[in-house]
Amino acid sequence: xTPDRRYPRTARVGELLREIVAxxxxxxxxxxxxxxxxxxxxxxxxPDLRHASVLFSxxxxxxxxxxxxxxxxxxxxIARQGRLKRTPQLSFAVDxxxxxxxxxxxxxxxxxxxxxxxxxx
Numbered sequence: 630x631t632p633d634r635r636y637p638r639t640a641r642v643g644e645l646l647r648e649i650v651a652x653x654x655x656x657x658x659x660x661x662x663x664x665x666x667x668x669x670x671x672x673x674x675x676p677d678l679r680h681a682s683v684l685f686s687x688x689x690x691x692x693x694x695x696x697x698x699x700x701x702x703x704x705x706x707i708a709r710q711g712r713l714k715r716t717p718q719l720s721f722a723v724d725x726x727x728x729x730x731x732x733x734x735x736x737x738x739x740x741x742x743x744x745x746x747x748x749x750x
Contacts (some may be wrong), residue, residue, distance in 0.1 A: 663695035681717035
């Protein structure tokens, strides 16, 4: 079976990492409340596979700190399950699309009023 060239290797590795990280975080969330209600939205991997950026959304303000603490454990899970030549160094960032979407919803609520009717200018 030959790899599909229309789906680049970095995208395939990114999706694999997203699945592994999300699954591992689901197991860890029972031990750390800061990881509850955290969603891994996207993982982008550099072409040399040395670094991967994990985008997430969370209801917890302390999720970023918690992710930094469990990063070695997440990388160990990737090394164990990913079967990659090298394990990418993970970095974490809040997904800007989620915050932008929340801002758009806020603007639409302001325009439409609280009860859904249009407000007078």
